[in-house]
Amino acid sequence: MSDLTTAAGDGNGRPGRGSLDELDGKIVALLQRDGRMPYREIGRQLGVSEGTVRHRANRMFSSGALTVVAIADPFRMGYRVLAFTLLKIAPEQQQHVIDTLCGWDEVTYVSSCTGRADIYAQLVCRDHAHLWDLLYQRLPQIGGVVTSETFMELKMHKVSYVYPMS
Structure with missing residues (x-):
């Protein structure tokens, strides 16, 4: 089963099955800095294949563990x-x-x-x-x-x- 549980685990102090591992965390860290970073570049920086990054990122997206969004400056959007x-x-x-x-x-x-x-x-x-x-x-x-x-x-x-x- 590839669904992610919360990184906090199963509620009994144990990591959840499918929770974020170290590689997932490194992928998240790079996407937090640049949500448009190509999977190929993430793979290069982490020493893994582009396919591995794509698979893991897609798993995190579909489980809701990760979302990439644009954050606008409200003042530049006309809000005062x-x-x-x-x-x-x-x-x-x-x-x-x-x-x-x-x-x-x-x-x-x-x-x-x-x-x-x-x-x-x-x-x-x-x-x-x-x-x-x-x-x-x-x-x-x-x-x-x-x-x-x-x-x-x-x-x-x-x-x-x-x-x-x-």
């Missing part, structure tokens, strides 16, 4: 406001709020968290009026939001989705 909001949610409304936020084009990231907030959401807006509309018109219409705390990002200093391979 980046913000994130911390939301405290009525427990019975958690999934409803998550589902609703995930459907909004302006929401680029949603996660459940612990601490003073239940949900973290990142927002990208054309301008302050757009942010105001999201926070004070659309968000209250969802229902279940008890409190919100919103922060505007003034400048991005690092954007990276490169995860260290340990």
Whole structure:
């Protein structure tokens, strides 16, 4: 079976069958630096064949362990406001709020968290009026939001989705 399980393993402290091995990790590391790097070049750098790289990359793509995407600079795309909001949610409304936020084009990231907030959401807006509309018109219409705390990002200093391979 070539399906990948999570790198964390089977839940009992054992590596999962088909989890990422050292070569997979090296392929991922190269694709994190350059998602358009040809398999031939990856194979050359790692000392394996292009076919081996293609097979392993395709296996990781089809299992969902790896996705290659383009990350655009929102400011260069015409957006003037980046913000994130911390939301405290009525427990019975958690999934409803998550589902609703995930459907909004302006929401680029949603996660459940612990601490003073239940949900973290990142927002990208054309301008302050757009942010105001999201926070004070659309968000209250969802229902279940008890409190919100919103922060505007003034400048991005690092954007990276490169995860260290340990």
